Amino acid sequence: MGEKRFLSGNEAVARGAWEAGVRLATSYPGSPTAQLLESLARYPELHAEWSTNEKVALEVGIGASLAGARVLVAMKHVGVNIASDPLLTFSYTRVNGGFVLAVGDDPGMHSSQNEQDSRCWGPFGFLPILEPGDPQQAFEMTKAAFALSEEVETPVLLRLFDKTAHMAGAVGTGERVAPDVKGFRPDPNDSFMTPPYSIGRRRKLEDRMERLRALAEASPFNEVLPGRGEIGLVASGYVALYAREVAAELPLFRLGTVFPLPLERLRSFAREHRTVVVVEELLPFIEKELLAAGIRNVVGKALFPSYGEITPESLHAGLVAVGADLLPLPGAAPIVEAVPRSPLLCAGCPHRPVLRVLKDLKVSCHGDIGCYLMGAYEPLSVFPTSISMGASLGVSVGMEKIQGGPDGQSPHKPNVSVMGDSTFVHSALPSLANATYNGHPVKLVVLDNRATSMTGGQENPSTGKDIRSRQHRRFDFAGFARLVGIDEVHEVDQFRVKELKVLLKEHLEAPGRSAVIVAQRPCALKYKTKQPPFFVDPDVCIACRTCLTVACPPISMQPYAHKPEGTLNSFIDANQCVGCSVCAQFCPVGAIQRTEPGKEPEAPRPVGFEREG
């Protein structure tokens, strides 16, 4: 083993892919795998790019693999839904350059709209799936996945989780050994997937699955860790590590290949134990495979939750319930009540004034995937719907069709779609063309903040910079809207709140007319917005609480010593304020003013905040 490095799961996969000689890597950023491509892009020997969406990422990867180069494509679980069109047919082909698709699942929905189980792509798409448990294994499995891909001529799915992608540990690394690019083999029997060729390939998948099953039986990633007693555990990935921590005395079949499973080895394991307990998150995938293989002494989901993450506590409880003799866990320390803290738009966020203005309009807004989804939370509460990337445009069109009636004139609030720059390019380009093609009135607000912010501020077509900050062409949102036939297209600086109000009111409240508004302030976090902070003069403040309705982290109501007891006035924490001015523009009495650079404001400070910090 070479040098030890401290790597996260994402970084370990990147390192493994680099060592395996990857020449091209693509991704659309999504938690938990957003950092994977960023790590890979640090290696100069390969081409890395942010794709506009996961389908394109996969297709570019397919091209490079067909040309005989090793390829890694990374995405979050829901990204595979979009990429599944090419993926499920690519899997029919005879893969040339090793192809690994790294997928990040998110049980518990830390950063996702659902918690679909990516193992389903295995049987659905004839795809082998490897599942590492810690960074060392993530590194080793990535290298092994490339070898497997070329040996069996199949794409290989590497399944990560929030817990494995973000778990960091020491990894023994090696050197890069890049196989030569094999070159394209132009043979329709291998890669032209339309009948009759695809029918021929479909037959060959049976042989491929047979070989994969045999390889799973022999895989060193599947191992039995010894223990005592009549209960045997079956688990994969990091859940297997939990199992080892919580119940070290129980024998454990630790799986690395979750599809296809090493069923014969599992059958022998089951024979040796009275009860086999399958510990798995989400669907009863392994459990059902075992039952279908005629292994009867299996229990799984009867003991563990079907959704969310498995925790050491739920794992322990399930094992005790099935009769395992485990020491009790100490249990939670005396619970101290803590009020919740939900995510909040950052101080200076350019989405804030747009969402705040939308709240006052007579429109019905539909949200999308990005930081602005926080507009669904109090006090903004402008979004009753959010489905998937770019969906708000189609959703608003469909709702408009029904609510407006056949002629669009039935009384109703016009439907408005609100989405970010990256989301728009990702999935809404066809929706906008669809709307104009079908003559739908369409109202869209594009929040162009020049970053894919939710996942860490990645570059995207709105900046025109690639992952290595080289400048290419910037996407022209207004130009695209005009091109597909929208006449009313307006760009606005949303920090001029008055202009913003007039513009949005005029174009969004009018029924039956189309408009695209592009709001253009950059992300405060990525571009580090910082101007002298604002402060509240409590003697001008009328305690109307309008400033609270912009939902900005530094603004709260506080008691002031010189004001009547029991009254509260507004206060801005200068440590958090970045000086965007939006709250001041909403204040009806001018109580919020900018601090002069380098000066402390003379206004009195509230009780408990007598000094800065």
Added chain:
Amino acid sequence: MGVKNLFFAGVGGQGLVLSNQLQARAALRAGFDVKTSDVYGLAMRGGSVFGYNRFGDRVLTSTFAEGTGDVLVGLEPLEALRYARLLRPGGLAVVSTGRIFPACVLLGKALYPDDSVATLRGAGFEVVAIEGLRISREAGNPKMTNLAVLGALSLHLPEIPEEAYLEALRELVPEALFEPNRRAFELGRAAGRNEEGPGRGP
């Protein structure tokens, strides 16, 4: 030694991931096996964020059960309260006292808890409380509460030499930011010590 369980709690934007990383790399330099995990994505936007950090001779996985934490590192007092359930009885909490109000408090729908440090002490935990924000300003930049708290924490992990933290800092922080970060760390380390006993909080 066995495994020591640390838990970092804070608010998105406080630099919790960096303090967790520095702790991990310092422990590695001191010869320990380490596993950590952090949250990314949605919660980072002003939400409640946390990180696990475990070090010892051999560490299997990054997380641990409630009631088994040795040290709770709170970059913000409400977040320290929230995750106190992870601490073992009598465990240590190293907490910065600078408050950051959550949305429900900003909107006047809930009250910010009165005295988190006293509450934690009342629950039987050892508490080291430092003024992270003041220390951070003194070191030259109000955004270094994470380093001040790490400094205070480091004093209570004698198995990891101070030099290991500074080397980790040199490894992870750009040259230009090293000095202010080091100062915040040192001031935090000094504040973690106090007259009532070896490092047992003001």
